[in-house]
Amino acid sequence: MRVLYRDAADGTLAAAEVTSTSYFPEEGVLQFCGDTDFAVRADQASAEKLVRSLYLEGRVDVTGYESCEVEFEFEDDEDEDDDDLEEVIDRLFDSSDEDDDGYRLPHRIAFPGKKRD
Numbered sequence: 001m002r003v004l005y006r007d008a009a010d011g012t013l014a015a016a017e018v019t020s021t022s023y024f025p026e027e028g029v030l031q032f033c034g035d036t037d038f039a040v041r042a043d044q045a046s047a048e049k050l051v052r053s054l055y056l057e058g059r060v061d062v063t064g065y066e067s068c069e070v071e072f073e074f075e076d077d078e079d080e081d082d083d084d085l086e087e088v089i090d091r092l093f094d095s096s097d098e099d100d101d102g103y104r105l106p107h108r109i110a111f112p113g114k115k116r117d
Helices: 044-057 078-093
Strands: 002-006 013-024 029-034 038-041 059-061
Touching: 013 044, 029 044, 044 059
Parallel strands: 002 059
Antiparallel strands: 002 013, 013 029, 029 038
């Protein structure tokens, strides 16, 4: 599927092969994904019309829409994930729990030998 658009950085005319789209209603942004990812500002009805046209015709012209950059900020929760992993490992190997939730490593039990006379 092909899309004709204006580059958000310098406004030049560009064309791209896209494989998927995503609409973000809170931002009013329709993102096109493929070899090159780009986005345009559109209300939900216009975004649905563009996607339907792209699907049915295999191409769409979005040069009449405002180009925009799509940047998502994710919270840095790496430390939190590390803590969660440490808690899981501790729980698995903690043998002090009496409710048998921990993982017990096998160990050898020596039985007393027979007494020989």
